[in-house]
Amino acid sequence: MIAVVALAAALGLLAGAGANRAAGRFPSDGTAGPHARWAVRPPVLELATAVLFALVAARFGLAWELPAFLAVTGAGVLLTVIDLRHRLLPNRVIAPAAGVTAALLTVAAAAEGSWDLLLRAGLGAVGLFAGYLVMALISPRSLGMGDVKLAGLVGLPLGWLGWNAVLLGAAAGFVVQAALALLLLAARRIGLRSELPFGPAMLLGAAVAVAVGSPTP
Numbered sequence: 001m002i003a004v005v006a007l008a009a010a011l012g013l014l015a016g017a018g019a020n021r022a023a024g025r026f027p028s029d030g031t032a033g034p035h036a037r038w039a040v041r042p043p044v045l046e047l048a049t050a051v052l053f054a055l056v057a058a059r060f061g062l063a064w065e066l067p068a069f070l071a072v073t074g075a076g077v078l079l080t081v082i083d084l085r086h087r088l089l090p091n092r093v094i095a096p097a098a099g100v101t102a103a104l105l106t107v108a109a110a111a112e113g114s115w116d117l118l119l120r121a122g123l124g125a126v127g128l129f130a131g132y133l134v135m136a137l138i139s140p141r142s143l144g145m146g147d148v149k150l151a152g153l154v155g156l157p158l159g160w161l162g163w164n165a166v167l168l169g170a171a172a173g174f175v176v177q178a179a180l181a182l183l184l185l186a187a188r189r190i191g192l193r194s195e196l197p198f199g200p201a202m203l204l205g206a207a208v209a210v211a212v213g214s215p216t217p
Contacts, residue, residue: 001061008057008070009050015070016049017042019078026082026090039081049077059211064111065160068104069210071097072157076203079150083199089146098125098153105160117160124159124166125152131170147198154206158213165213173198173205 023039039045052073060066075097083089102122109118129152136143151170158165177198184190 001058004062004066005054005057008066009054011070012050012053012074013046015053015074016046016077019049019074019081020045022078023081023085026086039085045077045081049074052077056210064108065105068101068108068160069157071100071104072153075101075153076207080200080203083146083197087195087197089144089150089199091149094146094149094153098156101153101156105156120162121156121159124163125155128152128155128158128166128170141195143198147202150199150202154202158206158209161210161213165209168213169206169209171205172208173202176204176208177201 020038020040020042024036026039053070056069056073057066060069075093079089079093079097082093105118105121109115129148132143132148132151136145136148154169155166158169177196180201181190181196184194184196185192190196
């Protein structure tokens with residue numbers, strides 16, 4: 001277990017460095033001015049990602065689903081930084097992350113014979129995507145399509161863990177967002193009409209659900 005956690009932490013350092021550079025260069029399509037070499041001054045993001053990877057490894061141990069959850073964690077770090085800096089959750093990050101996560105969960109299902117968990121992961125992704133899409137259509141100022149697509153991504157690992165994790169992750173995201181808004185209002189960092197990116201709160205809510213949930217039949 002210690003070796004697995006240590007290896008995951010080392011991978012987290014690399015993933016954090018990659019995310020830091022990618023976020024610093026975003027959007028890297030010629031539409032913005034000169035980009036910073038880093039989004040966050042090193043080694044803050046690198047160490048934070050290493051800790052997250054270590055916690056995920058400690059949570060699952062040497063399990064077949066561990067690579068999938070590490071992949072989601074790495075993508076979540078990158079998406080969080082981009083959303084905080086640009087108020088955007090880019091398709092070019094979400095789509096590959098969803099594909100890699102689905103592929104890794106498929107490998108885990110094949111190795112363990114857990115096809116029911118894979119099916120539930122897919123249903124969890126579809127369910128969260130559909131739920132957030134309805135909310136975005138009802139209140140487009142509160143949720144964007146990036147949030148809807150991110151819901152589909154986090155629905156994969158949460159669905160693998162169980163429907164309780166799906167529901168907890170979705171609810172916890174709104175609770176985190178509300179708590180953060182109240183704290184910022186109290187500190188006079190935002191006004192009543194200010195809009196906060198929702199992606200980081202969604203990812204933190206999903207992390208809470210992963211931390212307390214476990215795969216159920």
